[in-house]
Amino acid sequence: MLGVEEAARRPTFTGSTRAGAAALLAGFDFAPEGPVLVVVADCPRGEPDSAIEHAAGAGAVAFVVGPAGGVRLVEHAAAAEPYPGTRFRQAVERDVRAIDVRSYDRAAFVEPVTAAIDGLDADPSGVDAAAIHAPDGDLPYRAAKAANVERDLVDRCATVADLGDTGAASAPLSIARAVADGHDRILAVGYGSGASADGLVLAGSCPVGWPDIEPNELDYPSYLRRRGDLSGSPPAGGGASVSVPSWKRSLPQRHRLVAGQCDSCGALAFPPEGACPRCHELGDFAAVTLPRTGTVETVTTVGQDGAPPEFAPLQQRSGALGVTIVAFRVDDESVSVPLQVAADAEPVEPGETVATVCRHLYTQEGSRGTGGRSVRNSFDND
Known part of the structure; x- marks a missing residue:
């Protein structure tokens, strides 16, 4: 991280x-x-x-x-x-x-x-x-x-x-x-x-x-949902959970936004795997850490039953998940990354500058999953 x-x-x-x-x-x-x-x-x-x-x-x-x-x-x-x-x-x-x-x-x-x-x-x-x-x-x-x-x-x-x-x-x-x-x-x-x-x-x-x-007031039912007291078990079936080995391999991307830069054309790829998104070469990518701030390209919400099953308890506590597509620039290159909006963050709009923070995403099989979420930028610099 x-x-x-x-x-x-x-x-x-x-x-x-x-x-x-x-x-x-x-x-x-x-x-x-x-x-x-x-x-x-x-x-x-x-x-x-x-x-x-x-x-x-x-x-x-x-x-x-x-x-x-x-x-x-x-x-x-x-x-x-x-x-x-x-x-x-x-x-x-x-x-x-x-x-x-x-x-x-x-x-x-x-x-x-x-x-x-x-x-x-x-x-x-x-x-x-x-x-x-x-x-x-x-x-x-x-x-x-x-x-x-x-x-x-x-x-x-x-x-x-x-x-x-x-x-x-x-x-x-x-x-x-x-x-x-x-x-x-x-x-x-x-x-x-x-x-x-x-x-x-x-x-x-x-x-x-x-x-x-800033204080954030909750009524009693919302408080119980936030605690997890009103949350049920994850739904059976309906999607595949992320395996622990797969999660481990993706930690540089989830925690530090490590992208890849194509050796042939210089394009950025996130995650840094597969073919280059521009020249489609299957060469190696050089690791590039994206800045902590980027620009929102689009915003949407994912309601209950629309997210993978591991997010069901989170949705039961917090409701619909906010999701953004954020563009990050490195020199003259840009790459788009999907990020959840932090549950305690203010809503964001396309064109706004947001910062990436590391938050708890979900707990699966006793293992806590953490990764990047977007919040309205309050940092002085990158």
């Missing part, structure tokens, strides 16, 4: 809301060897009538950590208390469950968070913002009060009020917001793994792309 070198290390942190802070710490550990990309994403969910679901949100943040410049790690402290934990999700389940004993939940959160902050040499009053993990709008402030951190420092970068509980991405998102707002000395605390916490002090500044998120 990103064209990362095959030899690059790819550690994964999961199974805990502490994973986001752990990944960021690992990024600082690896940074002396070269640039490190740290990506944190989470989307907790509970039963529709639970407090966990009512507070649940979704968030993702990416950091590039390097050996010099930008935001640096000043110090780190960890703490743990012998609490069995407050929230659980078994591997075969989608929903998070909670013990839901309020006094116990508070103690299990406040004690390790406070201990991690106390373990730092830095004076909490000397920071500009406090990015504390926020499973709800109450616990981070209780922990801040116990650790003598001013409430205003938490308010400066809190995301729980507008994004909800973003799980492992909670503290990293607050760090990004703090840096975006110009705060150059930040206290951050990640929490999870039973009752354990990581305290970090970060200092410095760097550019941050913080998006403007």
Whole structure:
């Protein structure tokens, strides 16, 4: 998807809301060897009538950590208390469950968070913002009060009020917001793994792309369809699914829009296979990565039963699929590529410039399929 070198290390942190802070710490550990990309994403969910679901949100943040410049790690402290934990999700389940004993939940959160902050040499009053993990709008402030951190420092970068509980991405998102707002000395605390916490002090500044998120209201039936609670099984027959080997072979095209350029006439072909679309030669194609932006040539929608069977659950959740034909130019050559319109994107019209983003397309036989979708262009450049 990103064209990362095959030899690059790819550690994964999961199974805990502490994973986001752990990944960021690992990024600082690896940074002396070269640039490190740290990506944190989470989307907790509970039963529709639970407090966990009512507070649940979704968030993702990416950091590039390097050996010099930008935001640096000043110090780190960890703490743990012998609490069995407050929230659980078994591997075969989608929903998070909670013990839901309020006094116990508070103690299990406040004690390790406070201990991690106390373990730092830095004076909490000397920071500009406090990015504390926020499973709800109450616990981070209780922990801040116990650790003598001013409430205003938490308010400066809190995301729980507008994004909800973003799980492992909670503290990293607050760090990004703090840096975006110009705060150059930040206290951050990640929490999870039973009752354990990581305290970090970060200092410095760097550019941050913080998006403007427009609210999208759903009625209750639409919400249940979006969750997949009202979705049935894929229809039997009616089309062939894409095999895993075929999907794997097409990943460069699905993720990075890798086209082919004919050795004989220079025409572009997408996908880069078969005969050249211009001279019809059966020679080799040179790999060419298309730009991330292109021009819409035509737009249509595909209703239910009109798409391959693997898209049936998506259509049950989101309705008709928007599909575009987008022209991409490389020098004097152009090639047209079919792309779905991202479900959360505004409608587009022919002649508009769109950007390609990588999104989840469907899940088939337990394997998640991802690929390019088009959204109205909001990037400054290609």
